[in-house]
Amino acid sequence: MSTKDYLEKDYYKVLGVSKTATKDEIKQSYRKLARANHPDANTGDPKAEDRFKEISEAYTVLSDEKRRKEYDDARSLFGGSYRPGGGTGPGGFDLGDLFGQGTSTTGPGAPGGERLSDLFGGLFGGRGRGATQSRRGADVETETRLTFDEAATGVTRSFQLTSDAACPTCKGTGAKAGTAPRMCPKCAGTGHENKNLGGFSLSEPCSECRGRGLVVDDPCPTCSGSGRGKSTRTIQARIPAGVSDGQRIRLKGKGAPGENGGPAGDLYVVVHVQPHPVFGKTGDNLTITVPVTFPEAALGADVRVPTLNGLPVTVKIPPGTPSGRTLRVRGKGATRRDGTTGDMLVTVEVAVPRDLNGDAREALEKFRAATAHEDPRHGLEARAKGM
Numbered sequence: 001m002s003t004k005d006y007l008e009k010d011y012y013k014v015l016g017v018s019k020t021a022t023k024d025e026i027k028q029s030y031r032k033l034a035r036a037n038h039p040d041a042n043t044g045d046p047k048a049e050d051r052f053k054e055i056s057e058a059y060t061v062l063s064d065e066k067r068r069k070e071y072d073d074a075r076s077l078f079g080g081s082y083r084p085g086g087g088t089g090p091g092g093f094d095l096g097d098l099f100g101q102g103t104s105t106t107g108p109g110a111p112g113g114e115r116l117s118d119l120f121g122g123l124f125g126g127r128g129r130g131a132t133q134s135r136r137g138a139d140v141e142t143e144t145r146l147t148f149d150e151a152a153t154g155v156t157r158s159f160q161l162t163s164d165a166a167c168p169t170c171k172g173t174g175a176k177a178g179t180a181p182r183m184c185p186k187c188a189g190t191g192h193e194n195k196n197l198g199g200f201s202l203s204e205p206c207s208e209c210r211g212r213g214l215v216v217d218d219p220c221p222t223c224s225g226s227g228r229g230k231s232t233r234t235i236q237a238r239i240p241a242g243v244s245d246g247q248r249i250r251l252k253g254k255g256a257p258g259e260n261g262g263p264a265g266d267l268y269v270v271v272h273v274q275p276h277p278v279f280g281k282t283g284d285n286l287t288i289t290v291p292v293t294f295p296e297a298a299l300g301a302d303v304r305v306p307t308l309n310g311l312p313v314t315v316k317i318p319p320g321t322p323s324g325r326t327l328r329v330r331g332k333g334a335t336r337r338d339g340t341t342g343d344m345l346v347t348v349e350v351a352v353p354r355d356l357n358g359d360a361r362e363a364l365e366k367f368r369a370a371t372a373h374e375d376p377r378h379g380l381e382a383r384a385k386g387m
């Protein structure tokens with residue numbers, strides 16, 4: 001047990017005794033609780049194991065006069081000012097850093113956060129203390145490939161998510177069927193080994209039980225005694241319309257399920273969108289490049305332009321449209337995330353013929369002669385010199 005443990009855990013509450021309880025009262029309460037929560041008497045209830053460890057830990061400290069005093073001192077020193085989770089403690093140092101445990105996963109069981117009724121629910125009401133401690137599920141990240149159309153319109157995808165779970169064979173105890181783990185003799189079930197370094201008590205996971213507080217004589221063949229397994233779930237999630245390549249989208253509540261009624265975590269999906277042979281995207285707008293002939297650009301024309309998932313539209317090219325000009329077609333773009341529709345941006349590109357037949361060549365030569373006085377590069381050199 002580290003000083004951090006001392007600050008986070010209310011051993012008096014764990015044992016259900018007052019702060020002024022006598023040694024005998026502590027012992028009595030401990031015996032009663034330990035009997036009720038002993039893993040041998042609660043096979044198949046992994047919460048009993050946690051309760052039993054907690055009770056043993058509390059008793060180890062409170063039954064020892066010297067350790068009880070250290071514990072009381074630590075708690076009165078840091079009083080209500082300590083917040084688990086690595087906040088800055090009194091004197092400006094970070095307790096999390098000091099004890100080498102940057103983050104704390106303390107949930108609603110933080111100091112002062114639990115009621116006695118929760119504690120005793122497991123003993124007298126059939127509900128374990130652990131069962132009332134809800135925990136949010138973990139966030140999960142995955143990725144998916146979408147076609148351009150799917151990204152534009154939105155799509156429902158199913159994801160196979162694998163997460164850590166208790167081994168299904170032994171229900172997390174790590175013990176072979178018909179056997180139960182027993183309390184680790186080395187750490188007396190606390191899971192910690194303590195090293196006293198000049199006033200500080202440094203805690204390390206117990207080398208015998210690797211921090212579980214329990215040892216297994218006959219390991220479960222499925223998990224080799226670790227108690228850990230994997231569970232695979234398939235979930236359906238809607239990718240909204242309008243996502244872009246490389247975007248990481250958050251699907252609330254689609255991550256790992258919470259424990260004991262806690263909310264589920266979130267699912268993050270990184271989307272990879274395949275490029276479309278014709279359409280592109282810029283912001284909420286769809287883009288397309290449309291080739292036109294020189295006469296169409298010069299004289300004006302109505303040209304048919306395809307849309308994504310719809311009928312083609314007729315776009316009016318005004319006379320004298322330069323190559324590269326972009327025309328906006330309202331409402332023919334991709335669906336935005338708010339359900340409205342963006343615009344389609346049509347970029348006009350003048351196509352230059354590679355081969356000209358006799359008539360076309362002749363016509364073009366005439367055109368050149370007719371426009372000989374026009375110089376599109378007029379003043380270019382002067383402007384290049386900054387004049």
Ligand SMILES: [Zn+2]
Pocket residue numbers: 167168169170171172173174175220221222223224225226227228
């Ligand atoms: Zn197992």
Ligand SMILES: [Zn+2]
Pocket residue numbers: 184185186187188189190191192206207208209210211212213214
């Ligand atoms: Zn141990």
